[in-house]
Amino acid sequence: MPDVPDVTTENTDQSATEGTEHIATEGTEHIATDQVEDASVEDVPADAPIDETPADEEDVPAEDTPVANALQEFRDRLYTQFGDWYVVHTYSGMEKRVKSNLENRVTSLNAEDFIFEVVVPTEEVAEIKNGQRKLVKRTVLPGYVLVRMDLTDESWGVVRHTPSVTGFVGNSHQPVPLSLAEVESMLAPAVEAEVAVAADASDHKQTAASTKIEFTDFAVSDSVMVGDGPFATLHATITEMNIDAQRVKAVVEIFGRETPAELSFTQIQKV
DSSP: OOOOOOHHHHHHHHHHHHHHHHHHHHHHHHHHHHHHHHHTSOOOOTTOOOOOSOTTOOOOOOOOOHHHHHHHHHHHHHTTOSSEEEEEEEOTTOHHHHHHHHHHHHHHTTOTTTEEEEEOOEEEEEEEETTEEEEEEEESSTTEEEEEEOOOHHHHHHHHTSTTEEEESSSSSSOOOOOHHHHHHHHHHHHHHHHHHHHHHHHTSOOOTTOEEEEOSOOTTOEEEEOSSTTTTOEEEEEEEETTTTEEEEEEEETTEEEEEEEEGGGEEEO
């Protein structure tokens, strides 16, 4: 009887061989994939700092304020206007009158083409008088007026012959114009004050922190009479003043002895 090959054994061996090759191939593919993925990751030192800033976080610009916006508009306008700025000397206390007279002359003499603007620099000052605080406008440059103009013989004559004008600052016939930086420093305070006053009006209160304060009633070392409180009718000498709080520190004379006391502006009066 002829030998019959063992088909079962042969098939089993072939299947085992194919299974081994499949496993080997699949394992090789996994290893290759892992190597590719590992190769795409950079080695990071263990002690490297960690950036905890959110990826979508961006720098937010500072919020604009009314004063900053007004000043920027003022600068933009100042540096794009026609003409140069000159300083005109006037009689003391006549600055506003000169401004009015010169503006009238510009109109009546048809000088609008070379004289563009007349300005009296001012600032807001908190003045305390008789115990009352109020905002007043004060001239920054007493005896001077700023004029923006094209300097010609005709424009020079219009300005120079305005009543209460004594002449241009500098060379009387060939004055040197101000730099724009100088003009900005003179006029910017008025812009700030205007915005502050508008804000105060809308809030019904006075909150201009940058406003200067002047006190016109008392000064340190003044001798005053106390008109109210436990020291009423006694004389005192002011040693310190707190204008913001509207109070003073003083030395009160009691039976020939000096006693320190703190008094409000409304409690004292000059002798």
